[in-house]
Amino acid sequence: MQYKSIxxxxxxxxxxxxxxxxxxAKFRDRGPRIIETVKxxxxxxxxxxxxxxxxxxxxxxxxxxSKRFDRASLIDSFKQIKERGVRxxxxxxxxxxxxxxxxxxxxxxxDAEVIFNGVQTxxxxxxxxxxxxxxLACYKVYNDWMVEFQETDPTRFIxxxxxxxxxxxxxxxxxxxxxxxxxxxxxxxxxxxxxxANPTPEDDKFWxxxxxxxxxxxxxxxxxxxxxxxxxxxxxxxxxxxxxxxxTTRGLDISAGHFNTVVQRLTSTGVFxxxxxxxxxxxxxxxxxxxxxxxxxxxxxxxxxxEWTQPLLPxxxxxxxxxFVYTVDExxxxxxxxIGVDKMMWGPDFPHSSSCWPMDYQVGREVLERxxxxxxxxxxxxxxxxxxxxxxxxxxxxxxxxxx
Amino acid sequence: MxxxxxxxxxxxxxxxxxxxxxxxxxxxxxxxxxxxxxxxPAEFRASAPVLKDYKGGSAWFVAxxxxxxxxxRTTKTGSGYREGTPLSTDGPIAYSDVLPxxxxxxxxxxxxxxxxxxxxxxxxxxxxxxxxKMLDDNALKLALVKAYNNxxxxxxxxxxxxxxxxxxxxxxxxxxxxxxAQRVASELGLRGMVLGAFPSGAAVGGNPDDDPFWxxxxxxxxxxxxxxxxxxxxxxxxxxxxxxxxxxxxxxxVQPMVASGFFDxxxxxxxxxxxxxxxxxxxxxxxSDMYFLRHRHLSxxxxxxxxxxxxxxxxRHIWFTFHHDATCVRNRHNLGPAHLMWASxxxxxxxNWPDNRQQATRVTAEAPEGVRDNLLAGNVARLYxxxxxEQGFEEAALKEFVPxxxx
Numbered sequence: 001m002q003y004k005s006i007x008x009x010x011x012x013x014x015x016x017x018x019x020x021x022x023x024x025a026k027f028r029d030r031g032p033r034i035i036e037t038v039k040x041x042x043x044x045x046x047x048x049x050x051x052x053x054x055x056x057x058x059x060x061x062x063x064x065x066s067k068r069f070d071r072a073s074l075i076d077s078f079k080q081i082k083e084r085g086v087r088x089x090x091x092x093x094x095x096x097x098x099x100x101x102x103x104x105x106x107x108x109x110x111d112a113e114v115i116f117n118g119v120q121t122x123x124x125x126x127x128x129x130x131x132x133x134x135x136l137a138c139y140k141v142y143n144d145w146m147v148e149f150q151e152t153d154p155t156r157f158i159x160x161x162x163x164x165x166x167x168x169x170x171x172x173x174x175x176x177x178x179x180x181x182x183x184x185x186x187x188x189x190x191x192x193x194x195x196x197a198n199p200t201p202e203d204d205k206f207w208x209x210x211x212x213x214x215x216x217x218x219x220x221x222x223x224x225x226x227x228x229x230x231x232x233x234x235x236x237x238x239x240x241x242x243x244x245x246x247x248t249t250r251g252l253d254i255s256a257g258h259f260n261t262v263v264q265r266l267t268s269t270g271v272f273x274x275x276x277x278x279x280x281x282x283x284x285x286x287x288x289x290x291x292x293x294x295x296x297x298x299x300x301x302x303x304x305x306x307e308w309t310q311p312l313l314p315x316x317x318x319x320x321x322x323x324f325v326y327t328v329d330e331x332x333x334x335x336x337x338x339i340g341v342d343k344m345m346w347g348p349d350f351p352h353s354s355s356c357w358p359m360d361y362q363v364g365r366e367v368l369e370r371x372x373x374x375x376x377x378x379x380x381x382x383x384x385x386x387x388x389x390x391x392x393x394x395x396x397x398x399x400x401x402x403x404x
Numbered sequence: 405m406x407x408x409x410x411x412x413x414x415x416x417x418x419x420x421x422x423x424x425x426x427x428x429x430x431x432x433x434x435x436x437x438x439x440x441x442x443x444x445p446a447e448f449r450a451s452a453p454v455l456k457d458y459k460g461g462s463a464w465f466v467a468x469x470x471x472x473x474x475x476x477r478t479t480k481t482g483s484g485y486r487e488g489t490p491l492s493t494d495g496p497i498a499y500s501d502v503l504p505x506x507x508x509x510x511x512x513x514x515x516x517x518x519x520x521x522x523x524x525x526x527x528x529x530x531x532x533x534x535x536x537k538m539l540d541d542n543a544l545k546l547a548l549v550k551a552y553n554n555x556x557x558x559x560x561x562x563x564x565x566x567x568x569x570x571x572x573x574x575x576x577x578x579x580x581x582x583x584x585a586q587r588v589a590s591e592l593g594l595r596g597m598v599l600g601a602f603p604s605g606a607a608v609g610g611n612p613d614d615d616p617f618w619x620x621x622x623x624x625x626x627x628x629x630x631x632x633x634x635x636x637x638x639x640x641x642x643x644x645x646x647x648x649x650x651x652x653x654x655x656x657x658v659q660p661m662v663a664s665g666f667f668d669x670x671x672x673x674x675x676x677x678x679x680x681x682x683x684x685x686x687x688x689x690x691x692s693d694m695y696f697l698r699h700r701h702l703s704x705x706x707x708x709x710x711x712x713x714x715x716x717x718x719x720r721h722i723w724f725t726f727h728h729d730a731t732c733v734r735n736r737h738n739l740g741p742a743h744l745m746w747a748s749x750x751x752x753x754x755x756n757w758p759d760n761r762q763q764a765t766r767v768t769a770e771a772p773e774g775v776r777d778n779l780l781a782g783n784v785a786r787l788y789x790x791x792x793x794e795q796g797f798e799e800a801a802l803k804e805f806v807p808x809x810x811x
Contacts, residue, residue: 078701264648288690289651292683292731296649299728303484303754304646314648328694330808331686331738338731353698356811363811370809 001155001394003111005361006383008325009220009283009347010113012149013056013095014122014142016043016088022141027134031141032122034088042085047125048134054124056086092351098152105156108350109361111383112392115149115159116187116220116283117142119352123162127189132166139164139174147181158184158390160218165190168202172209179213184390186210187218187283199265207275216279216389219259259285260293263322264314272317273310279389283325284349287332290324290339319343323389327354328363333371336381341373345389346382424522424781424790426764429725430631430678430747431524431755433559433569434479434506435532435552437462437499443551451544453532461496466535473531475499476641476752479506482515484644484753506751509562516566520761521748523566525784526559527598527631527678528552530640533572537600537636542576549574550584557592564593565791570629571597573617575636578603581617589624595788596627596676601636602657609634609657610664622670627723627787629676630654642679644753649729651688652680659692662717668708674787675722679749682724683731686738689715693810719743719805723787727754730767733779740805741775742797745784 019031030048037044037055044053081090094101095118105113117123129135143161150159161178163186164170171192178186190196192206210217259282266272266280297314310317319340325347326332336344348360356363361382368378379397387394440452453466453473463472474496478484482503505515516524533552539545549572556569571588574580581603588594604613621628632640633653654677667673693713696705709716719740725747726732732744746764749755756763768776785793 078699260648260650268646286687286691288687289684291734292681292686292729293648293650295683295731296681296728297647300646300648300754304644307646328811329690330810331690331735334738335686335731335735338734367809367811 001392002397003383003387003392003394005110005346005364006386006392007110007113007347007350007360008281008345008386009116009327010110010350011095011116011118011352013088013091013118013351015096015145018096018145019047019138019141022144023137027137030131030134031138032125037085040083040085041087042081043087044085045122045125047122047129047138049128049130050125054121056088056091056121057119095351098149098157102153102156104351104357107358108348109358110348110350112156112158112386113350114185114218114283114347114386114390115146115157116218117160117162119220123189127165132170136164136166136170136174139166140177143174143178143181143183146183147178150182154182155392158392160185160187162187162189163192165194165196168193168206170194172206175206175209175213175215179215185216185218187220199269199271203271204274207271207278211275211278214277214279214391216281218281218283219262219285220283221259221285260289263318264297267314267317268308268310270310272321273312276320278321279323280321281323281325281345281389283347284327284354285324286326286329287324287339287344288326288329288335290332291335294318294338323385328356328367330367330371333367333373336371336373336377341377341380342385344381345386424785424792425777426521426746426761427781427784427790428521428524428748428750428760429676429723429745429784430527430727431750432476432506432527432529432752433512433556434475434502434529434751435555436507439555440548440551443555444547448544448547451541452548453536455499457498459496460498461501462499463496464532464535466532467539470535470538473529473535475502476529476531478753478755479503479751482751483755483757485756485759503751509559509567513563513566515750515757518758519748519750522781523568523785523790524748524750525596525788526556526567526569527629528556528570528572530631530642533598533600534639534641537575542580546574546576546580546584549576550587553584553588553592553594557594560594568596568788568790569594573597573599573603573628575601575603575605578614578616581614582620585617585620585624585626589620589626594626596629598629598631598678599634600631600640601634601638605636607635607657609661610666615669618666618670618673622672625672625674625789627674627676629678630657631678632680642749642752642754649681649684649731651684652677654680655688658718658722659714662714663703663705663707665706665708667717667721673721676725676745676787677722678725679747680724681726681729681732682739682744683726683729683735685724685732686735689718689738690808690810692718693808697810713810720802723783726767728763728767730770733768733771736771736775736779737806738808740802741771741778742783742786742801742804744779745787746780 016034020033023031032045032047034043035046042055044055046053094104126135126138146159150157161183164174191199192203193200294315301308301313323343325345327349346364348355350357437455444452453464455462456465458472463474465472477497480497480501504511536548553571560567560569571594574584602614603617604611632642634657693715696714723743725745727747727749748760750757764780768779786797789796
């Protein structure tokens with residue numbers, strides 16, 4: 001098997017009837033289901049304990065208008081769905097049908113793909129659900145489906161298990177169950193204990209398990225801890241405040257999400273010191289911010305050495321334990337030597353709106369080529385690191401790339 | 405333009421006229437203990453902040469409902485670099501221990517000389533003025549700010565080409581801000597001001613209510629600085645201790661300024677984002693543009709120049725100070741090399757005083773000589789139109805940067 005591109009970040013949109021059909025009978029009426037919003041006639045997810053439905057957002061769909069060459073058509077389709085909300089008919093069938101997905105991937109010149117869940121939408125409800133038993137059952141239904149999805153073509157799909165936020169024991173048991181079923185990686189929606197804000201010492205049991213089984217841990221931007229505030233005070237005021245905040249920071253905070261905070265907390269509490277082989281991946285976090293982040297962090301540690309309890313510098317842990325997935329990131333590509341050529345992975349975020357489908361591969365290559373990357377660097381970033389981390393067997397390319 | 409007074413220190417030479425080699429674009433003073441006694445009109449003196457003993461050190465008592473403001477811990481040592489491990493001081497610093505260079509201009513020149521620095525742009529102590537921002541009494545707020553502005557003008561008169569003091573913009577009202585900006589520019593002769601909050605009380609920039617203030621700025625050419633953060637409830641004190649480099653809060657105020665067409669209305673306004681470095685901005689500019697290009701229809705942008713990107717406005721109107729930030733030097737082609745100004749951050753914990761020359765040399769090491777001269781002195785001298793640089797920037801130099809594709 002030879003690859004030319006492996007996406008480290010792709011998404012599903014969960015099938016509308018996934019939970020209605022598959023939850024245990026006692027939960028079936030209480031789990032996630034699709035409703036039509038009154039005003040925009042779009043589709044939204046709702047389940048027990050959720051007062052506000054989660055509409056399918058702009059990001060869940062894609063339209064056949066390449067960003068770069070046909071922005072007008074992109075803007076047109078956004079305008080359409082602004083007036084009438086997004087419906088399942090609008091999203092690509094490959095979002096929920098693995099066989100269709102293969103066709104879409106082939107058109108995008110993507111050989112394989114790491115699959116993540118559908119971002120906020122249904123997950124708001126599952127994470128916020130006050131009934132932990134119901135919440136856990138929802139995670140399990142999704143993960144069973146992920147196994148099925150991956151089995152359609154395990155050389156093409158590396159599906160993430162979404163780990164429950166209902167407690168450390170549930171999290172670890174579900175990790176074990178998913179790995180036994182053949183999943184090769186996991187995505188977190190909270191710290192392993194279920195805490196949405198801070199790491200806890202008991203999380204070590206989970207990290208130890210991941211290290212021992214060599215299971216990479218993914219953290220995807222924007223849907224890690226989004227509900228933290230909602231959990232503590234799900235009032236109308238809090239929601240309005242959050243919306244206001246999002247409005248004023250549009251285009252600013254969205255790129256790095258909370259990943260840098262999580263990395264700082266894990267590093268400073270010694271998780272990477274205790275688990276040197278743990279693989280921690282930030283998906284869709286991009287990379288252009290990394291060089292300054294690391295430069296300043298190291299400098300602050302050198303200057304405040306007495307306050308730093310770890311034997312290594314922050315950058316030494318990050319260089320060893322952390323990977324960054326970007327979609328399109330010109331400054332990241334130009335700064336690759338200060339991030340690490342082998343710490344960056346290409347992930348076009350298909351089928352979400354930041355993807356350039358069906359030109360993701362071409363754009364991905366072009367960004368790297370323009371930055372002067374060599375063929376072996378391009379291979380490294382476009383697929384090889386991803387294949388290594390997720391243990392996809394491949395034949396070494398016969399070209400100059402052996403050195404990489 | 406006369407060079408400032410000769411300093412009577414053996415072996416200390418006067419800076420050769422107009423030959424600036426190293427200028428700090430961001431350093432601080434400490435307000436002298438008697439500043440309000442000496443500079444505040446009598447009627448306000450009873451309610452002025454008072455520097456008093458506090459927990460073994462000194463703190464400004466600003467109002468009953470505001471936490472006492474302790475003196476920054478490194479005002480004793482001039483730097484965290486020289487503090488040693490563990491920290492030599494745990495509690496608040498006593499005013500008697502503060503380096504005289506922080507409130508006495510003659511001493512300040514010696515401190516500059518020790519540090520091989522030819523001139524400094526001088527900022528107030530953020531904590532004190534953050535507390536003043538929170539006062540309810542507008543008349544008092546204005547009087548305090550005026551007192552500071554008068555004091556810093558006197559301080560800098562001692563050596564006007566080496567001490568580049570910034571005034572403070574009052575936040576009592578838009579009219580006060582407008583009038584004080586006019587006074588600072590024409591009567592006090594200061595070259596710039598620090599903006600701690602938008603005078604109208606707006607949370608973000610670009611609010612038309614603030615326009616009377618900006619009109620004066622636009623006309624007078626005052627350079628306006630935002631130091632770390634902006635807003636009545638925001639702390640503008642630089643973050644010390646351990647942490648990664650991140651995008652500062654003030655960008656949340658700047659982006660709406662651009663989006664609202666502010667820079668179309670005020671084409672001469674120049675903003676400095678101070679004490680926050682610039683390495684983060686490569687990502688900020690790229691992704692601001694990408695969201696603008698892809699999703700501009702989802703937000704309200706009011707821009708006169710349809711063909712300009714957000715980053716074009718930002719690059720045109722915004723300057724960055726940088727310190728421990730080789731990332732921005734390496735990426736200067738993207739940020740615009742005329743917009744980067746080295747800063748010492750003296751006397752805060754991240755400064756290298758008295759070894760800043762070595763730090764400045766090291767962090768700019770990869771830039772060729774001509775570019776490096778500008779990063780270390782030329783850009784700040786042109787921005788503030790220091791003696792010998794009154795003509796400011798050449799238009800071409802300001803526009804020099806390598807654009808991205810923005811897929």
